[in-house]
Amino acid sequence: MFAFLEGSLAHSSPSLLYMNVHGVGYEVNITLQTYAKIQHLEKCRLYTHLQVREDAWVLYGFADEEERATFRQLLNISGVGAATARIILSSLTTDELERAVSGEDSKALERVKGIGAKTAQRIILELKGKLQKRAGASATSPAVHNTTQEDALIALVNLGIARSMAEAAIKKLGDISSLSVEDIIKQALRAL
Structure with missing residues (x-):
């Protein structure tokens, strides 16, 4: 629903901040990593995730x-x-x-509060290879912009196609370096 918020920080703590965006105050839950990056700023942009629950709407910022x-x-x-x-x-x-997952270092994950051995193993199993792809993609392209392939993948997922199916359909296309986002989407839809 919200891709990002950009505004001034009315209040910030290591886990929560209030962001003033054109006179509307948003309560945003943040991580310590995000806090470390923005704690000295007056204005910033946070990429958001909105979680809608039965009892509350909770906004997370990164x-x-x-x-x-x-x-x-x-x-x-x-x-x-x-x-x-x-x-x-x-x-x-x-x-x-990413290093803990790729190195199958469950002990590093178990050191996190609330993560037991089974959950650590499940995280490694589920994320194996997924974080590496994103890390490799960000190393070759600017952090601000997605690649054409990533844009097409995001669009396919937003159309309701499962991420794994969308990724497989894009892989079937072969060399897509000369295709536009729209062409990749059209061809991937045909390949499904």
């Missing part, structure tokens, strides 16, 4: 898109809710989490 994407990946894991995902990303940077 200093960069990579952290938000990792948060969303964690939410897809059984037994990992928003509070646990936020604790993980407060305890480990996205790079440290």
Whole structure:
């Protein structure tokens, strides 16, 4: 619903901030990693994730898109809710989490409050390879802009296609470097 918020910080603490966006105050839950990046700023942009629950709408904010994407990946894991995902990303940077997952270092995850051996193994199993792809993509492209392939993937997922199916359909296309986002989407839809 909200891709990002940009405004002045009315109040900030290591876990929560109030952001004034054109006279509207948003209460945003943040990680320690995000707090470290924005604590000395008066104005900033936070990439957001809105969680709608039966009893509340909770807004989470992240200093960069990579952290938000990792948060969303964690939410897809059984037994990992928003509070646990936020604790993980407060305890480990996205790079440290990627190294723990790729190195199958369950002990690093178990050191995070609330993460037991089974949950650590489940996180490693579910995220293996997923974080590496994003880290590799961000190393070759600017952090601010998605690649054409990433834009197409996001569009397909927003159309209601499962991420794994969308990724497989894009892979079937072969060399897509000369295609526009629209062409990739059209061809991927045909390949499904």
